[in-house]
Amino acid sequence: MQQRWWVFTAAFLTTLGMCAVVACGSGTRTDRAPPGPDTSSPVGAPVLVAKIDNSPQARPPVGLGAADVVYVEPVEGGLSRLAAVFSTDKPPVIGPVRSARETDLTLLDQFGNPTLASSGAAPELVAAVDQSSLQNASAERQPAAYFRDYSRPAPHNMFVHSDQLPEGGGWPADSQLHFGPAPPGGRPTQYEEARYPAAVIGFDWSPGDQRWRVSMGGTAYTAADTGPLMPSTVVLQSVQVSNSSISDVAGSVSPLVRTTGSGPAVVLRDGQAFPASWSRPSQDAGTTYTTPTGAPIPFAPGQVWTVLVPAQF
Incomplete structure (x- = not known):
């Protein structure tokens, strides 16, 4: 290798x-299949974003293979969490889902007003999620859509039925x-x-x-x-x-990622x-x-x- x-x-x-x-x-x-036509993503198709737990205890994920885009975000403790964007195909079950982060408010604004599936958010962040362009469809807002798989350890065992969530807004042409x-x-x-x-x-x-x-x-x-x-x-x-300004229950500060502006990258x-x-x-x-x-x-x-x-x- x-x-x-x-x-x-x-x-x-x-x-x-x-x-x-x-x-x-x-x-x-x-x-x-490639998402949408060969030259662009599916314009106008409803968008669902799910926050996916990526800690070792949460693996393997369910439904992630159907995502058009997967973002890997840094979170507390030097770990990562995923934001999976679904539009071309929405699998029946997605998870394990975890909580939203402040980074999501800026990162996901480019998808218009997508449905956001999560286990919730820190109390200090809930109002900001509700007031954002995202449709807050968390387990707190749509409890009937979520369930736990008790063969997995909590809190890494919450899943969502995608067809029981409200439909998100269409994928904007500009993004x-x-x-x-x-x-x-x-x-x-x-x-x-x-x-x-x-x-x-x-x-x-x-x-x-x-x-x-x-x-x-x-x-x-x-x-x-x-x-x-x-x-x-x-x-x-x-x-x-x-x-x-948000910390987890252990006192670790949540990172805030800046996704507007410019900088270097590597495309593979x-x-x-x-x-x-x-x-x-x-x-x-x-x-x-x-x-x-x-x-x-x-x-x-x-x-x-x-x-x-x-x-x-």
Whole structure:
């Protein structure tokens, strides 16, 4: 297996104006049709976002293979949590679901007014979720849609019936995903990874599948209902992170990720790594990715994963 550490060099930082270190580590996949047409995501189709528990005790997930987009967010304790965006297909059961974070209010605003499925939110955050563009369909608001699987340990055992949630707003045209051929300038790679203080998310290229096999902490990441998770495109996006005003029950401060603005990234597709710059001018806009020469980097048709990598790590 080829190993490489991604370090944004001084020249690259001069071009992109930010600092980040992203490491290059094993994984998984789901056979699924590309979301929407080959060139964009499904405009106007209702959007459901589910907050998925990604702690080791919560695995394997259910329903994640059907997501159009999966965001990996840093949370308390150096761990990660997922925000799975469903529009093309909504599986009957999704989970385990956990609570929303302040980061979600800005990150998910680009999807208009999607339904947000979660176990709830910190008391200090509930009012902000209710007042946001998101349709708060938490277990507190829609209790009949949620259930617990008692074969799993609590609190990592809450699931949701997607068809019992209110329908979300349509996917806005301004934040569509764009698919197409890869630009020149990619570097062949077999494996890349992003590191949080207490989590490692790996992507191993599978030539036979033409997908990236996902791993968590060096172990293949597999959905209980559909099998190995394998996105066609992965974005390792360097972001600024600060402390929010919210802490968990253990006193750990919840990170607040800035997903508007610009910065460096690495786009993985077709067995290649493309150095990139990301840009998102406002909360209701989608994120664009360009090469150092300014050429757009479209996604390969299929599931897209975006890992939000804190710039200081």
